[in-house]
Amino acid sequence: MFTPVFIGQQLLNGLSFGATLFLLASGLTLVFGLMRIVNMAHGAFYMLGGYLGIVVSALSGNLLVGLIAAIAVVGVLAFFVEFVLLRFVRGQELPEVLLTIGVSFVVADICLWIFGGDPQQLPADVRPQGAFTIGDFTYPWYGVFVIGVALLVGIALAVVQSKTRVGAIVRAGVDDREMISAMGVNIRWVFTGMFIVGAALAAIAGTIGAGRTPILQGVQNEVLLYALVVIIIGGLGSIAGAAVGSIAIGLIDVFAKTWIPEFAYFTVFLPMALVLVIRPQGLFGKAA
Amino acid sequence: MSNPATRATPVVRPATGLIPSRVPGSSGGGFFRSRVVQIVGLGLVLILGLALPYLGTNSFTLSLSSTILIAAILASSVNFLVGEGGMASLGHGAIAGAAAYGAGFASKQGWDVGMQVLLALGITLVVSFVYGILSMRTSGIYFLMVTLAVGMLIFGLASKYSTVTNGDTGIANIARPEFLGEYWQYYYFVFGMFVIATAILWVVTRSPFGASLRGIRDSESRMRSLGYSVSWYKVGAFMISGFIAGLAGLLAVWHTHFVSPTSAGVERSIFAIVMVILGGVGTLLGPLIGAAIVVLIENVLSSYVDRWQLVLGLVFILVILFLRAGVAGSIAKLVRRIRGRTTRPPGGSAPPPGAEPAPIRNHTARKETA
Numbered sequence: 001m002f003t004p005v006f007i008g009q010q011l012l013n014g015l016s017f018g019a020t021l022f023l024l025a026s027g028l029t030l031v032f033g034l035m036r037i038v039n040m041a042h043g044a045f046y047m048l049g050g051y052l053g054i055v056v057s058a059l060s061g062n063l064l065v066g067l068i069a070a071i072a073v074v075g076v077l078a079f080f081v082e083f084v085l086l087r088f089v090r091g092q093e094l095p096e097v098l099l100t101i102g103v104s105f106v107v108a109d110i111c112l113w114i115f116g117g118d119p120q121q122l123p124a125d126v127r128p129q130g131a132f133t134i135g136d137f138t139y140p141w142y143g144v145f146v147i148g149v150a151l152l153v154g155i156a157l158a159v160v161q162s163k164t165r166v167g168a169i170v171r172a173g174v175d176d177r178e179m180i181s182a183m184g185v186n187i188r189w190v191f192t193g194m195f196i197v198g199a200a201l202a203a204i205a206g207t208i209g210a211g212r213t214p215i216l217q218g219v220q221n222e223v224l225l226y227a228l229v230v231i232i233i234g235g236l237g238s239i240a241g242a243a244v245g246s247i248a249i250g251l252i253d254v255f256a257k258t259w260i261p262e263f264a265y266f267t268v269f270l271p272m273a274l275v276l277v278i279r280p281q282g283l284f285g286k287a288a
Numbered sequence: 289m290s291n292p293a294t295r296a297t298p299v300v301r302p303a304t305g306l307i308p309s310r311v312p313g314s315s316g317g318g319f320f321r322s323r324v325v326q327i328v329g330l331g332l333v334l335i336l337g338l339a340l341p342y343l344g345t346n347s348f349t350l351s352l353s354s355t356i357l358i359a360a361i362l363a364s365s366v367n368f369l370v371g372e373g374g375m376a377s378l379g380h381g382a383i384a385g386a387a388a389y390g391a392g393f394a395s396k397q398g399w400d401v402g403m404q405v406l407l408a409l410g411i412t413l414v415v416s417f418v419y420g421i422l423s424m425r426t427s428g429i430y431f432l433m434v435t436l437a438v439g440m441l442i443f444g445l446a447s448k449y450s451t452v453t454n455g456d457t458g459i460a461n462i463a464r465p466e467f468l469g470e471y472w473q474y475y476y477f478v479f480g481m482f483v484i485a486t487a488i489l490w491v492v493t494r495s496p497f498g499a500s501l502r503g504i505r506d507s508e509s510r511m512r513s514l515g516y517s518v519s520w521y522k523v524g525a526f527m528i529s530g531f532i533a534g535l536a537g538l539l540a541v542w543h544t545h546f547v548s549p550t551s552a553g554v555e556r557s558i559f560a561i562v563m564v565i566l567g568g569v570g571t572l573l574g575p576l577i578g579a580a581i582v583v584l585i586e587n588v589l590s591s592y593v594d595r596w597q598l599v600l601g602l603v604f605i606l607v608i609l610f611l612r613a614g615v616a617g618s619i620a621k622l623v624r625r626i627r628g629r630t631t632r633p634p635g636g637s638a639p640p641p642g643a644e645p646a647p648i649r650n651h652t653a654r655k656e657t658a
Contacts (some may be wrong), residue, residue, distance in 0.1 A: 038429055088609045092378050093428050101558055105601030113595060146398050221554055225440055232433055262451070265348060265444020272437045277422055280430060 005136045016143035018250025022051055024159060024223055025230040025242045027201030032176050033237025034194045036093070037234030040100040041081065043224030045202035046108035049074045050215035051115045054122055063126045063207075069232025070203040077107070078199030080093040082192050099124055108220050119214035129210045142211055153201070157239055170194065174237060226253075227271045235285025244283060323625055329573060337479045341472045350475045351543075356576075356583045357482045358539045362556075363563040363575035365532035368489045370561075370568030372498055373525045374505035375427065375558030378412025378557045379419060379435030382442040383530050385552025387412045387448060391538055392547040393461035401465045406537035408538045409531070415442065427508065447549040458548025462541050478539055482576075485532050490572060492528055495522055501525055562604055568614025577615045 032285060049070040053097055057066025082101055089095035128141045161167040164258045172180040179189045206215065209223075230249050234241025249268060256267035340353060362384055369375045390408035399407075423434040446453045453459070468474045492498050504518050505513045512518050541547050550556075563582050567574030582600065590596040611618050 036429075038432070085605065085609070095608050095612070097376075097429065097432065098561070100603060101562075102605035102608065103600045104606065105597050109595055109597040109601065113598075159508060185413070225436070228433065229434065232437075262449050263444075264448050266297050266441055266448075269437050269441045271423055273434070273441065276426065276430070276437065280426060 008137055010068060010258060011145075012139050012143055014251035015247065016146045016250075017182035017254055018247040019147045020205055020212060021155060021226055021230050021250055022150045022209075022243055022246035023201055023208065025227040025234075025246055026154065026239055027198035027205075028227050029231040029237055029239065029242045030157075030170075030201075031195055031198035032231065034170060035191050037086070037096045037100070037195075038226065038228075039195075039198065040102040040199070041107060042095055042202050042227060043222070044104040044111075045074050045078065045110055045199045046206040046209070047075070047215055047220040048107055049203025049206030050210040050219075051111055051120065052207075053203070054120050054215065055115070057126045057207075058123045061126060063122075066126070067204065067207050070207045071200045071232065074199050074203035075196045075208075078137045078196045079192065082195035085179070085197075094198070094257035104220060105225075108217065112217055117217055119216040120209070120210070122211040131181050146208055146212065153204065153215075154239070154243055161239065193235035198257050226268070229268055232272050232282055233275050235282025237286075238282070238284040241282055241284030313387065316500045318490075321537065326572065333573060333576065338482075341475060347471045350471055352583070352587060354471075354475050354478045354543055355587070356580050357478045358536050358543060359560075359563060359583055360576040360579035361375040361482055361485045361539065362533055362536035362560050362566070364485055364489055365463050365529045365536065365577050366560045367564045367567075367569065367571075367575045368493070368532070369525060370564060372493055372501045372505065373522065375423075375431050375522070375525070376561060377419075377435040377529075378432050378554065378561065379437075379442075380438030380529070380533045380560050381554065381556025381558075381568035382439035382552045383415055383419070384414045384535040384556065385411060385446060385547070385549075386442050387534035387537030387617035388547040388551050389453060389459070391541050393452065395462040396454075401463070404462075405538065408541075409534060412531060412534025412537070413527065416527045416534070417523070419530060420526035423526065424519040424522045431524070436554065436557075436571050439554060441647070443549055443554065446552045453549075456549060458546060460546050462545050462547065468542070478543070481535065481539060485535060486572065489532065497521075497524070508573070555574070562600070564614075566604065566607055567616055568617030570622075571614065571616040571620070574614050574616035581615070 021068075024042070028039060031037055031039050031042075052070040052073050053063075053066040056065075056069040057063045060066065079099070085099055085103070085212055086096060089099055128176045131138045131140045132144070134170060148185055169180065169190055173185075173187055177187050178249070205223075209215075226249065230245035231242055232245075234243070234245030234250065248271070253264070253268055257264045260267065341350060345353075355377055362380060362509055366380050369377055369380075387408040387599060390411035391404040392402040394407045419435060419438050422438060423431050426434050447456055449455075450457075464474065468477050500511065500516060500521055503514075504516070508518055511521075537551070538553065559582055563578030565578070566581050567576065567578030579602070585596055585600050585603070589599060593599065608615065613621055
């Protein structure tokens with residue numbers, strides 16, 4: 001139970017779970033940072049992305065095709081939700097949150113309709129196979145692949161946010177949206193774009209995550225809650241916070257499930273409750 | 289639901305955007321008549337509730353009615369917190385679940401019904417206090433998150449701490465008091481509890497405490513500068529609301545004789561808030577209407593249509609988009625508008641000031657919370 005090999009494997013398990021969480025939570029936190037919307041449909045986007053990724057990559061035999069299909073469909077859905085539905089309730093916290101809850105109901109039930117209730121997983125032949133071995137230590141390549149994808153996405157997000165014009169507009173929008181609109185930027189399109197990017201990240205997380213844990217009904221609430229925990233610990237709106245929070249929660253969750261299974265959920269939500277009480281803006285968040 | 293306290297001061301729109309501004313119709317007699325409409329509505333519910341077992345209903349419909357009433361009690365507790373305090377909770381299902389587990393644990397130990405009640409309500413008070421303490425410094429979205437998190441803690445314990453809770457299997461065969469054995473007896477009991485819970489919340493709403501709570505809802509900083517201990521008012525409100533939610537949990541476990549982690553899950557909390565919005569935030573009978581809609585969709589429509597969750601979701605989205613005041617609130621608005629038309633000379637068909645809800649688009653709303 002406490003051999004170095006086992007602990008090493010659990011460490012990698014925690015990191016690869018954290019990587020999935022980061023893909024999911026970064027979208028949620030970006031959308032919140034700019035638009036002040038807690039998108040409760042984010043878990044449903046993850047689920048839909050996961051199902052689409054599984055089905056399309058099984059048909060085409062190529063993970064990348066499945067990934068693109070998932071991003072495309074979820075992106076179009078997100079465009080509809082933002083452009084048609086959320087416009088009606090712009091600027092009102094509670095109706096916005098509740099509206100996305102309604103969207104989550106509808107998307108989850110449509111998924112049940114189309115894809116059925118059985119758990120589904122990414123087919124084995126489309127994902128990186130095998131395992132690497134160092135002495136006694138073996139670990140499947142897929143876990144490493146997940147960590148790699150999350151690293152790539154994280155670096156890309158950070159570069160876009162800090163080095164490009166689009167990133168500058170987004171950062172300005174986070175700080176003062178009246179000012180950036182007064183300077184001639186159509187903030188509405190920035191909002192729509194950001195919502196689509198956030199949903200696309202959820203779709204990526206769903207497809208990649210479907211190789212680790214199966215997609216089934218109910219997963220949308222579970223992953224949403226994990227993502228909420230991550231972004232609250234890390235600080236709403238902060239990519240760095242999402243990264244730190246994901247790794248922490250990924251590791252805590254994996255180790256707690258092995259050693260103190262009776263308190264598995266407790267160990268994840270207790271840190272969140274503590275952060276909210278002691279530092280409500282989160283570790284990397286700006287004071288509200 | 290008109291109140292002298294809110295009438296005296298100009299109503300500041302809360303940032304949550306769902307709470308109707310409750311300025312009573314100020315044109316002559318409108319205030320009195322809206323009270324009459326309300327009393328007639330209450331009387332109808334009371335008579336219908338008492339007469340239901342004699343209207344040729346069978347055990348299924350009565351049992352369904354009990355389910356609706358229990359859901360309505362839970363929704364009332366959420367409604368009180370959202371409507372008066374402006375605090376939208378996503379954790380009330382877990383409070384009800386905790387109470388149910390209290391009763392379940394007592395029953396598992398072979399203790400009698402009195403201990404079930406004691407343990408259920410005791411746990412409810414402790415849990416509500418923890419919720420209140422953890423959430424007293426937050427508002428808006430953050431309040432939502434804290435309640436969600438604490439709710440998940442309870443769900444996690446229920447699901448994983450299996451030496452006490454039996455884990456995902458749940459606790460079965462939880463008996464209710466013998467004098468409530470028959471389904472119609474239990475229906476009357478639940479109905480009585482619904483009336484009592486509604487009355488308690490109504491009294492609290494009309495009390496100075498309720499007025500202070502609305503003051504906090506509308507402007508926390510103003511109340512703080514007036515010398516109110518805002519945090520402890522919030523804790524108090526949460527305790528009252530949590531107590532009612534715990535009552536709903538106890539009634540639910542006596543109704544089904546069974547408790548499992550699902551009873552404490554986040555879906556139940558979401559359903560409770562859906563009921564509140566459907567019925568109309570801050571209205572007296574809104575929770576009952578909302579509970580009836582949701583429970584009927586879940587239990588009756590589901591036997592005809594497979595996609596009942598889809599229907600529920602669509603109904604919910606449509607209500608948020610087009611019927612912001614909920615069913616009860618919209619009826620009240622309609623009544624006022626019709627009366628505004630008849631009491632005015634023809635041509636001047638504008639409704640009396642205050643009868644319309646505050647403008648829906650409020651771009652500055654969020655600045656108040658920032």
